[in-house]
Amino acid sequence: MKLGFIGCGGISIAHVEGLEELKKKKLETFELSAVCDIQQEKAENFALEVEKRLGKRPTVYTDYRVMLEKERLNAVSVLINHNLHHIVAEDCFAAGVHVQMQKPLAISPSFGRKIIADAKKYNRVLTLCEPSVLGAENVAIARAVKEGVIGSVYLVMDYATVTLNRGFFAGTPWRHMKGEAGAGWINDHGVHRTHFFTEINGPIDEVFAYTEIFEKELSDGNVTISPTGEDTAVTVFKFKNGGLGHWMCATSAHGERTGGVWIYGNKGCLRPGQHVTLENGKKILMTELIERYASDIVEHPFAHSFVELWEAIAENKIPISSAERGLEALGVVFAALESATIGQPVKVQDIINGKKRAYEDTVIEEMKSLKVNG
Ligand SMILES: NC(=O)c1ccc[n+]([C@@H]2O[C@H](COP(=O)([O-])OP(=O)(O)OC[C@H]3O[C@@H](n4cnc5c(N)ncnc54)[C@H](O)[C@@H]3O)[C@@H](O)[C@H]2O)c1
Known part of the structure; x- marks a missing residue:
């Protein structure tokens, strides 16, 4: 083709x-x-x-x-x-x-x-x-969790901060403007994370968040912008199955970046990119997890896509990374943004079906002000 x-x-x-x-x-x-x-x-x-x-x-x-x-x-x-x-x-x-x-x-x-x-x-x-749900390792993680390797998941923690030194993420100013990116890094990067959360532990019911724009000006020496997308987001959420999550992402960090994901079940902990540690101390390496659960899947997430x-x-096969699951992941991100806007917890379903859209309206307003032609 x-x-x-x-x-x-x-x-x-x-x-x-x-x-x-x-x-x-x-x-x-x-x-x-x-x-x-x-x-x-x-x-x-x-x-x-x-x-x-x-x-x-x-x-x-x-x-x-x-x-x-x-x-x-x-x-x-x-x-x-x-x-x-x-x-x-x-x-x-x-x-x-x-x-x-x-x-x-x-x-x-x-x-x-x-x-x-x-x-x-x-x-x-x-x-x-x-890519967060594609490729042998990510598929192995999702299959292993669904099979109960770490028991039932009750806590997910995901922390990611990057140091841009008041420059642009990936050299792209558009990523910091909500009229072009939808929000700050919480959308661009965050949607990877929310897609992953819902893939391994089912739908997220409710989200509460605080967001901020701490850096008022970003520049690479040639282009200078006043970002309209959030550079810092601190979020808590609850899965439909009762599990809890703490998730944050920021492009406003200085001096030191951080990154880490912990998935806790009642039998052990899974660290994507690293290993599983079971309650008896036994470790399962990712290579072993892939062999056991995803030997049928190509390694590179984009190859898999x-x-x-x-x-x-x-x-006519339904993909793991379907548009519908992508909309759900976007719904969790916008539930966080909506929550930070209205100061209340927000149901993800209310975002997916368009019932709550105070934050989204601000994105659309900024989109209209751009002279964009696809
Ligand atoms: N790991 C991932 O899955 C991953 C990583 C990075 C980016 N992305 C996604 O990929 C997309 C692109 O990101 P990027 O980092 O490559 O951005 P980028 O800004 O580096 O590249 C975008 C390109 O699109 C071109 N472009 C803009 N308007 C166009 C038009 N009308 N017709 C043709 N070309 C046009 C630009 O000139 C630019 O070269 C985004 O949706 C981003 O979120 C995914």
């Missing part, structure tokens, strides 16, 4: 690595036949890199609508700013092309609902590339 990329920025090359793994393993894979970026030089350089790694140079475009018209693509991977996800997705579906969307599914829940509705309307496949896209198109 023929694949196109829309967006040749920071994360695009990691996707080529995914395709490379599939090729090396001689698994069925897509031919990356066209790439598009509004910055021509970026697209050209990216196409050269693709040729080096995959053996064939894709055709370069600077207008994705022209690419959709000229190329006979089966699917595209959408790799651009969050405020464009729903616009580009609809254009792809209307052109008869299946879509793999990068996380977050959309800039905010109402646009997430729109993307899912548009996929149905045009009868096209929509998958989400959410293309396997999921392929199987959804060719075999």
Whole structure:
């Protein structure tokens, strides 16, 4: 099947690595036949890199609508700013092309609902590339937890802070503006975490959060912005099954960053990327966990995302990383943002169905003020 990329920025090359793994393993894979970026030089350089790694140079475009018209693509991977996800997705579906969307599914829940509705309307496949639930290790973790390796999960702790020294995350100013990113890092990074939480322990019922913008100005020396997206979020939540969670993320840290996830069950603790420690002191390494629970899954999360896209198109298979689960993850993030806005705990379901949207309205207001054309 023929694949196109829309967006040749920071994360695009990691996707080529995914395709490379599939090729090396001689698994069925897509031919990356066209790439598009509004910055021509970026697209050209990216196409050269693709040729080096995959053996064939894709055709370069600077207008994705022209690419959709000229190329006979089966699917595209959408790799651009969050405020464009729903616009580009609809254009792809209307052109008869299946879509793999990068996380977050959309800039905010109402646009997430729109993307899912548009996929149905045009009868096209929509998958989400959410690496936190894909690839052998993440799948092994989810399967092991669901099988009760650490007993029933009652506490999840997830802490992530980064030091940007008042610069931009991944060199991208747009990530700090809610009209382009949906929120601050709590959306961009947070949605990985909420997707992971709900994958391993089921739906989250209620969320309470405090959020702040501590850094009033960010700059890389050339561009200076006053961020509108939160740089710090401290959140507590409750799963439907009664388990509790404490989750925080911040791009406002100075001097030292931190990162760590602890999943506690009544028989042990699982540390993603590290090991499981059972109550009798026995340790299970990740390699062992993968062997036991996910030997059927490719290693690279992005390679896995293309396997999921392929199987959804060719075999009608429901992906682990589905758009619906992505909307749920986005719902948890926006429940936290809503809670911080109104000063009360918020039910995730009220966000997913659009009943509560005080925070989302501020995102839409800022989106309207941007002169954006997908
Ligand atoms: N681990 C992950 O899953 C992961 C990591 C990083 C980013 N992402 C997601 O991938 C997406 C892109 O992130 P990034 O870090 O690569 O951003 P980026 O800013 O580095 O790249 C975005 C690219 O899109 C291009 N672009 C913008 N508008 C366009 C348009 N209308 N048509 C064609 N190209 C256009 C830009 O010129 C830029 O090169 C986001 O949704 C982000 O959240 C996912």
